[in-house]
Amino acid sequence: GQQLNQSPQSMFIQEGEDVSMNCTSSSIFNTWLWYKQDPGEGPVLLIALYKAGELTSNGRLTAQFGITRKDSFLNISASIPSDVGIYFCAGQLLGGTASKLTFGTGTRLQVTL
Amino acid sequence: EAQVTQNPRYLITVTGKKLTVTCSQNMNHEYMSWYRQDPGLGLRQIYYSMNVEVTDKGDVPEGYKVSRKEKRNFPLILESPSPNQTSLYFCASSLSAWGRETQYFGPGTRLLVL
Numbered sequence: 001g002q003q004l005n006q007s008p009q010s011m012f013i014q015e016g017e018d019v020s021m022n023c024t025s026s027s028i029f030n031t032w033l034w035y036k037q038d039p040g041e042g043p044v045l046l047i048a049l050y051k052a053g054e055l056t057s058n059g060r061l062t063a064q065f066g067i068t069r070k071d072s073f074l075n076i077s078a079s080i081p082s083d084v085g086i087y088f089c090a091g092q093l094l095g096g097t098a099s100k101l102t103f104g105t106g107t108r109l110q111v112t113l
Numbered sequence: 114e115a116q117v118t119q120n121p122r123y124l125i126t127v128t129g130k131k132l133t134v135t136c137s138q139n140m141n142h143e144y145m146s147w148y149r150q151d152p153g154l155g156l157r158q159i160y161y162s163m164n165v166e167v168t169d170k171g172d173v174p175e176g177y178k179v180s181r182k183e184k185r186n187f188p189l190i191l192e193s194p195s196p197n198q199t200s201l202y203f204c205a206s207s208l209s210a211w212g213r214e215t216q217y218f219g220p221g222t223r224l225l226v227l
Contacts, residue, residue, distance in 0.1 A: 042218030
């Protein structure tokens with residue numbers, strides 16, 4: 001099955017810094033999703049994007065749906081210790097057959113004080 | 114509280130010993146799915162179910178079985194586990210398989226096959 005290329009694989013940053021991660025695909029999606037996984041937990045949806053070019057914010061998080069529909073990025077501003085976790089992008093195709101999520105490989109974020 | 118539950122959370126077993134991981138949701142969701150998470154590979158879909166008695170293969174179905182006899186439950190069955198099935202497993206559900214429905218994930222089951 002297809003997988004999405006997500007980068008970077010891991011990041012070590014200081015509290016207060018901004019973070020940027022991205023996801024690319026060889027095929028198009030009509031929905032991009034960003035999830036966060038805390039240690040010992042399942043992924044939780046952060047942001048959903050439904051239109052090419054869409055820019056959406058959720059607090060300190062901002063995500064964009066690439067114009068080509070083959071990429072997306074997530075920015076976290078002014079990081080805090082509770083931002084630690086693994087961030088996953090996921091592409092979704094809607095319509096026709098049942099929607100299916102294809103996940104990226106994840107970005108592990110560590111925040112130091 | 115709306116949630117997806119999985120049991121057990123942790124399991125150590127030996128090669129060939131059949132096991133079942135249960136998944137239950139209390140949100141009356143139609144769509145349920147199983148994923149496995151492996152380092153460097155993200156989450157990969159094993160099987161999914163669009164409704165009761167309707168199941169289909171995901172990207173990595175080999176070595177797994179599922180059933181959907183009731184709407185709330187979607188057990189994952191490993192008939193003859195092998196070490197390459199050592200992984201972290203997540204069950205997820207959403208209201209339907211169509212449209213902009215959020216998938217809710219369970220807390221995960223960590224499986225070690227010796």
